[in-house]
Amino acid sequence: METKEGSKDNAKGISQAVISRLPRYFRYLGELKDQGTERVSSQELSDIMKVTASQIRQDLNNFGGFGQQGYGYKVEYLYKEIGRLLGLDKKHHLIIVGAGNLGQALANYMNFERRGFLFRGIFDKDPRLHGTFIKNLEVMPMEQISGFIRTNDIDIAVLTIPKESALTVADTLVRAGIKAIWNFADVDLNIPEEIQVENVHLSDSLMKLSYNINRYKNRGNHVEN
Amino acid sequence: METKEGSKDNAKGISQAVISRLPRYFRYLGELKDQGTERVSSQELSDIMKVTASQIRQDLNNFGGFGQQGYGYKVEYLYKEIGRLLGLDKKHHLIIVGAGNLGQALANYMNFERRGFLFRGIFDKDPRLHGTFIKNLEVMPMEQISGFIRTNDIDIAVLTIPKESALTVADTLVRAGIKAIWNFADVDLNIPEEIQVENVHLSDSLMKLSYNINRYKNRGNHVEN
DNA sequence: TAGATTGTTAATCGATTAACAATC
């Protein structure tokens, strides 16, 4: 069992469908924990989260045996384990590329810092912004990105620039050794497979909402995305 | 053929998987259009978008016959039709609830207006903000939301408030007759089925990225969401 | 007409749900 569990822990081939659900489990378990709940069964969680108990058990079992038969799951333990899977036990160092409204908003959003996502630098091509401060960060010129990534051990770049420059800037980031890009530009990046990309296409999201207003209901309104 | 096409046009039961892909088709077709491309085959689009030609034809056929056998699809026509499906031929009236950093950023983002999503009001519970302007919009107190929705024919509420107040505010919105909520609060709303909800859970998105940094590659880095 | 490419049916693949044996 040890071997098996160990191998499952860093198993490959877990579908993005499952991974997408982990933060939601994490969120609900955090609530239960804050309420002082000690244990939860897949059925109880199923009722709260409106997904099947079967799916919960399947999802969790992708990563090893987190529960105890006849008892259920220990909330605190499961919460911590899922947090670990999500990399929340480690600190991440981020830069924001694009100091426009969205870049500023993200820089000021405290909840990311709370989870270990630390903003270390912010860049913009507009010289008028250079030297100004957003939160505690001085806006730097784009030319300094590569050096900054290398010197400050930056994992993640948050891309909040217009789509016109997104592709070339993404290339710069990749060449500087970035591990992941959180992409808010309205374009699909074209970078090597091993660099992780998570797209937040706000326009797409709004258009989807617009579609659903006009058409008849298709599914529930919970979960998804 | 007329009857069939007509019925397909407002067909129910089109999966959210398909609907989620429509904005991306729209985006690529817009680019082709801007480049002056007149026609495109599913195979050509497949090469550009990195999805199978089969999927493209299947997806489009959910909504009726947009193409011509032996020829392909007329770019401009298909672009317009998908835009129509996405409700972009109509104007939408939105309010922003929560005038914090994110609310301000969204208010200032021009691309939504360009697509017919018009911001008509912005609300916040902080009295110090009341009467100040964000873009061309005066910040109003929360108490005025319901009246404003009814008077100004508001379709969509953009929810950019902390999760603590999100549930109760969402209820207010529903009672005032809102059709859809674009939810940026870090919580799942619990409102009637017929009200459309599109969640943008930024924290979830960042956690997913974090997961993928630590684990091995699972899939390509293109597309998804 | 011959060639190209759609629309659509059939086959495959993957994800979700159900069922139940293992076990706490």
Next chain:
DNA sequence: TAGATTGTTAATCGATTAACAATC
């Protein structure tokens, strides 16, 4: 031990891909 609930296998469902007949 009996009861509860997981972990896991098997069944189902849905989405994607392949194949090809229809037709421009």
